[in-house]
Amino acid sequence: MRRSWQGGYGPATKRGRSRVITFDSVTKRYPDGTVAVDDLSLEAPTGQITVFVGPSGCGKTTSLRMINRMIDATEGRILLDGVEVGTIDPPTLRRGIGYVIQQAGLFPHRKIVDNVATVPFLLGWDKKKARDRAMELLEVVGLDPAMAGRYPFQLSGGQQQRVGVARALAADPPVLLMDEPFSAVDPIVRTSLQDELIKLQSELHKTIVFVTHDIDEAIKLGDRVAVLRVGGKLAQLADPKTLLSEPADDFVREFLGHDRGIRRLQFIGSAGLRLRTDLTIEHEEYAIGSAEPWLLVVSPDERPVAWVSPRRPQEREPYGTFVHGQDSMRTALDAALLSPSGCAVAVDADGKVVGVATREAMDEALAEVADG
Numbered sequence: 532m533r534r535s536w537q538g539g540y541g542p543a544t545k546r547g548r549s550r551v552i553t554f555d556s557v558t559k560r561y562p563d564g565t566v567a568v569d570d571l572s573l574e575a576p577t578g579q580i581t582v583f584v585g586p587s588g589c590g591k592t593t594s595l596r597m598i599n600r601m602i603d604a605t606e607g608r609i610l611l612d613g614v615e616v617g618t619i620d621p622p623t624l625r626r627g628i629g630y631v632i633q634q635a636g637l638f639p640h641r642k643i644v645d646n647v648a649t650v651p652f653l654l655g656w657d658k659k660k661a662r663d664r665a666m667e668l669l670e671v672v673g674l675d676p677a678m679a680g681r682y683p684f685q686l687s688g689g690q691q692q693r694v695g696v697a698r699a700l701a702a703d704p705p706v707l708l709m710d711e712p713f714s715a716v717d718p719i720v721r722t723s724l725q726d727e728l729i730k731l732q733s734e735l736h737k738t739i740v741f742v743t744h745d746i747d748e749a750i751k752l753g754d755r756v757a758v759l760r761v762g763g764k765l766a767q768l769a770d771p772k773t774l775l776s777e778p779a780d781d782f783v784r785e786f787l788g789h790d791r792g793i794r795r796l797q798f799i800g801s802a803g804l805r806l807r808t809d810l811t812i813e814h815e816e817y818a819i820g821s822a823e824p825w826l827l828v829v830s831p832d833e834r835p836v837a838w839v840s841p842r843r844p845q846e847r848e849p850y851g852t853f854v855h856g857q858d859s860m861r862t863a864l865d866a867a868l869l870s871p872s873g874c875a876v877a878v879d880a881d882g883k884v885v886g887v888a889t890r891e892a893m894d895e896a897l898a899e900v901a902d903g
C-alpha cells in the first residue's frame with residue numbers, strides 16, 4: 532500500500548511543500564580564474580522540473596551545487612522563496628534539499644534501508660520511524676522491499692540509482708537537485724528511471740533542478756530547459772516545445788541536433804490528422820479488385836487485424852496504431868512507419884479502429900507543421 536506523504540515529514544513552509552529557486556546574476560569564478568558560471572539569471576519555478584543541459588564543462592554541476600551551498604557564488608545571489616541561500620546555514624539549508632548524483636553515491640558499508648534513512652537518522656528520528664519511512668520509500672521508487680537488507684554492491688546500477696532517489700526523498704524535502712543521476716545506467720534502465728521520475732513528480736510536485744548533458748533526456752523531463760554553453764553562459768531558457776521550434780541561435784540549433792524536426796512532432800497533437808473511414812474491410816478477400824493500394828482488415832470487435840494489398844490479399848502485413856486526438860504526431864508517424872502500407876491506424880482509447888491516416892494525410896499534416 533502506498534501512503535500519501537505530501538505532508539508530514541519535513542519542515543513545512545508557509546508556502547507549502549515546494550519552493551521557487553531564483554538565480555540573480557550569479558557568477559562563479561574558481562581560484563584559478565576559470566569562470567564556470569557567468570552572470571546566470573533564471574528561475575526554477577515551484578513544483579516544476581527545470582533542466583540544466585549543455586556540453587561537458589559548461590557549468591551545470593557548479594550551478595547546481597551553488598543552490599545547496601556546496602559551492603558559494605562569487606557574485607550575485609541565489610534565492611529560495613526570496614531568501615538568499617547565503618544567509619541560511621548549510622545544514623539547515625540542506626535539510627530542505629534532496630541531492631541525487633551519478634552512481635548514486637551510496638554508503639557501501641550500510642544496508643540499503645539505512646542508506647535511505649541517512650537523513651532521518653541525522654535529523655534524530657527514532658530508528659524505527661526512520662526505517663519504516665525508508666521501507667515505504669523503497670516501494671515508492673519501485674524497489675522490492677526484500678532488498679532493504681542488502682548492501683549497495685548487491686544491487687544493479689539502476690537499482691542503486693533508485694535507492695539514491697529514495698534517499699534524497701527521505702525527509703520529504705521541497706527541493707530536489709539531481710546531477711546526471713541516470714547517466715551511468717544502460718539505455719533501457721535509463722528510460723524506465725526517467726518514466727518513473729515523471730510519474731513520481733506528478734504525485735510529489737517538488738521543485739526539481741535536473742542536470743544532464745543529454746538533450747533527449749532534457750526534452751523528455753523538463754518543464755523548462757536551460758541550455759548552457761561552455762563559459763557558463765545561458766544560451767536559452769524555454770519549454771521543450773519552444774526550444775525545438777525556435778532555437779535561439781546556432782549553438783542551440785547545433786546542440787539540439789539534426790533530428791530536431793522529428794522530435795518536435797511529439798509536442799504536436801494528432802487531432803488534426805485527416806482520417807479515412809472507407810479503407811476498412813472485414814475479410815481480406817474483400818480487397819480483391821479494389822483500386823486502393825492498401826486496405827485494413829478489422830475484426831468483428833473493431834480491432835485492427837492487418838493491412839492487405841489487393842495485389843497480394845493473402846499476405847497480412849503489420850500495422851501501427853495511434854490514439855487519435857490523444858497521441859502526438861510523433862506517435863502517428865511511428866505508426867505509419869511501422870507498416871509497409873505507410874498508413875497509420877487511428878484507434879480510440881479502447882483500441883477500436885476509428886479510421887486510417889493515409890500517406891497523403893500524413894504529408895498534409897507534416898507540411899502544416901513545417902509551415903509552423
Ligand SMILES: Nc1ncnc2c1ncn2[C@@H]1O[C@H](COP(=O)(O)OP(=O)(O)O)[C@@H](O)[C@H]1O
Pocket residue numbers: 561562563565566567585586587588589590591592593594
Ligand atoms: N574546483 C574547481 N576549480 C577550478 N575549476 C573548476 C573546478 N570545478 C570545476 N571547474 C571548471 O569549471 C567549469 C565548469 O565545471 P562543471 O560545473 O563541473 O561543468 P559541467 O558539470 O557542466 O560539466 C569547467 O571548466 C571545470 O573544469
Ligand SMILES: [Mg+2]
Pocket residue numbers: 591592593
Ligand atoms: Mg557535471
